[in-house]
């Protein structure tokens with residue numbers, strides 16, 4: 001089979017031939033249909049300090065994917081060959097306090113598919129049975145391939161009640177864009193998305209945002225006034241990782257606002273703690289997805305009519321992965337997909 005492999009001490013990847021895997025007793029082999037490229041893959045592509053210290057290269061990378069079950073391990077029940085599935089990308093230890101209590105998303109030592117263990121940018125991937133998610137019949141494999149980042153968006157967007165609230169989303173990357181669709185679908189009064197990228201801000205409006213604000217020229221105070229808001233946003237979702245975006249949240253939220261923090265800053269940055277304290281803000285870190293409640297919610301959100309397809313801007317055959325990584329790094333992209341069927 002083909003696999004996109006990271007080798008140590010070099011930029012980029014190599015598309016290589018390797019043996020088709022066989023499942024262990026508690027594993028399933030999935031024939032990959034569509035895979036999505038994530039910012040994490042770009043870190044691994046560039047082989048930055050984080051990637052060097054995290055990824056046991058040489059290793060197949062990739063964690064956003066959909067595919068069909070090819071082969072079941074001898075202990076795996078409840079799944080059928082040929083079904084469309086995806087996988088929770090965090091393989092939990094099963095032994096820490098949180099895992100034992102059923103709070104798997106809080107596992108002390110999760111391993112990432114395509115980050116710590118071999119991934120899904122390949123014709124076939126091996127998945128532990130406890131990580132498998134069966135998709136609804138009829139769901140398109142492309143939308144199914146978005147469930148990993150869509151799950152980040154749903155986890156962040158629904159952490160706090162948004163019905164009737166004014167919501168600020170900083171960052172219109174794929175996750176911020178999908179979060180805008182979720183917040184809008186969940187009944188927010190206003191969904192305001194910020195970014196510094198006009199292409200992505202245009203996509204935010206397509207995803208249902210009330211306003212899309214380029215913070216290089218736009219003024220969030222003026223936008224609040226235009227929308228008839230007087231005290232600030234009730235809920236903020238930080239999905240950019242930018243310190244400046246966090247300052248925008250501090251300056252534009254109501255006292256007691258709920259702030260969900262998913263964006264990963266490149267390095268530690270100073271925070272105006274006086275505002276956090278005097279305004280009694282409620283900050284919550286968000287990582288991954290809840291297993292599998294977020295997956296359940298994604299499913300019913302799709303069934304109840306949410307459309308996340310505008311986030312997909314590029315599709316390439318797997319062999320054109322270099323073009324796909326170039327597209328992702330251009331200023332004009334949302335989610336970039338790799339087709340492993342061609």
Ligand code: NAD
Pocket residue numbers: 038039152170171172173174175176194195196197200215239240241242244245261262263264265286287288
């Ligand atoms: P992305 O990098 O594609 O999107 C980030 C967006 O933020 C970009 O469009 C960028 O232009 C924008 N931005 C930059 N400066 C800004 C500013 N001052 N104000 C507003 N927006 C600004 O990333 P993504 O794939 O959508 O992911 C979003 C963030 O979440 C990233 O930081 C990523 O590392 C992180 N992430 C976290 C988890 C988790 O589990 N916590 C999972 C996946 C991704």
Ligand code: ZN
Pocket residue numbers: 092093094095096097098099106107108109110
């Ligand atoms: Zn654990």
